Amino acid sequence: MxxxxxxxxxxxxxxxTAGAMWxxxxxxxxxxxxxxxxxxxxxxxxxxAIIISSLRENRPQSGLTITPEALERYTALQALEAVNTAVKxxxxxxxxALRKEQKYQTETAAPTEEETEHGRDFDYIKTVMSKSCxxxxxxxxxxxxxxxxxxxxxxxxxxxxxxxxxxxxEFPGQISENKT
Numbered sequence: 001m002x003x004x005x006x007x008x009x010x011x012x013x014x015x016x017t018a019g020a021m022w023x024x025x026x027x028x029x030x031x032x033x034x035x036x037x038x039x040x041x042x043x044x045x046x047x048x049a050i051i052i053s054s055l056r057e058n059r060p061q062s063g064l065t066i067t068p069e070a071l072e073r074y075t076a077l078q079a080l081e082a083v084n085t086a087v088k089x090x091x092x093x094x095x096x097a098l099r100k101e102q103k104y105q106t107e108t109a110a111p112t113e114e115e116t117e118h119g120r121d122f123d124y125i126k127t128v129m130s131k132s133c134x135x136x137x138x139x140x141x142x143x144x145x146x147x148x149x150x151x152x153x154x155x156x157x158x159x160x161x162x163x164x165x166x167x168x169x170e171f172p173g174q175i176s177e178n179k180t
Contacts (some may be wrong), residue, residue, distance in 0.1 A: 049077035
């Protein structure tokens with residue numbers, strides 16, 4: 001496989017080996033994230049030096065050569081991308097520190113007048129409950145269909161006897177008269 005530099009398009013282009021090695025070259029280019037123009041020319045290309053470096057690390061079986069002009073552009077782009085990566089890392093650290101500082105400032109800021117409720121002796125801060133622990137109401141089963149033979153109130157499973165009688169009617173003197 002041969003890597004060339006296309007001046008008009010300002011990109012690296014790969015010339016695949018003809019014959020039995022073509023499939024291996026295509027797989028190596030796909031693995032290295034090269035792009036393809038598609039039909040009818042099927043030109044495999046890359047615009048970044050990191051893609052060429054990836055191809056260099058995973059060389060195809062046919063071998064890998066690069067033209068002098070492409071090598072010159074590759075070394076220049078590689079140096080530029082290394083500087084850009086360092087600057088981007090510094091920018092990411094600065095953004096992280098800024099977010100951390102902004103979060104600290106919002107947490108320690110005094111509450112506004114809308115957030116404060118003035119009481120007689122104290123000032124209260126209004127808060128909003130988060131949705132992290134939602135309230136789920138319990139599932140209440142329907143009342144039983146079996147009714148007491150005396151008072152016609154529902155008879156629950158723990159009161160069952162023959163004939164169905166509720167606890168109030170079964171023990172009239174022992175249970176308080178307040179039926180709820």
